[in-house]
Amino acid sequence: EAAVTQSPRSKVAVTGGKVTLSCHQTNNHDYMYWYRQDTGHGLRLIHYSYVADSTEKGDIPDGYKASRPSQENFSLILELASLSQTAVYFCASSDRGDDEQYFGPGTRLTVL
């Protein structure tokens, strides 16, 4: 079965601090995604990547950067964390751009 892991699983950050969320997949998938989940908004796409060393902006990229150093790893970076970025963040991978997505367990980020 496909495997996507995220670290940390939970994090408390201070406003203005830097936060890095990491995602690792062992599926040999080309596509990777970062979503944030908020009640009433569902899952919203922040950044995605379809090849190593390249990332693309999703629907809500402001305040976030992404890095894909290898096929297996995809990071989400908050350079200056803000209160509004408190949410649960999910990483996902898929074999093709139109196929099933496999989600990681999520990271609960609280910005104080």
Next chain:
Amino acid sequence: GDSVTQTEGLVTLTEGLPVMLNCTYQTAYSTFLFWYVQHLNEAPKLLLKSSTDNKRTEHQGFHATLHKSSSSFHLQKSSAQLSDSALYYCALNTGNYKYVFGAGTRLKVIA
């Protein structure tokens, strides 16, 4: 742009009653529709997917039929179980990398 609408934020049902969760979408492109289920404190997982017009898709007792004429992909089950309580997302993919998710419907099944 592309969008997915799930009209019910919360659906509460008594065990044994039928389930129907609504999903409509808007897109100008070819369509792949998905239902994902997310149990409490877990990751979303694929429940159903379809790209074929008017074809019923079934999995784990749930079924859905993609109707392109009405842009709908409603999720149904004949008899709700307590274990069906979860958050359900309808999602759209237009044949490229990008998925659009609805806001989600929380299904609560009570005894």
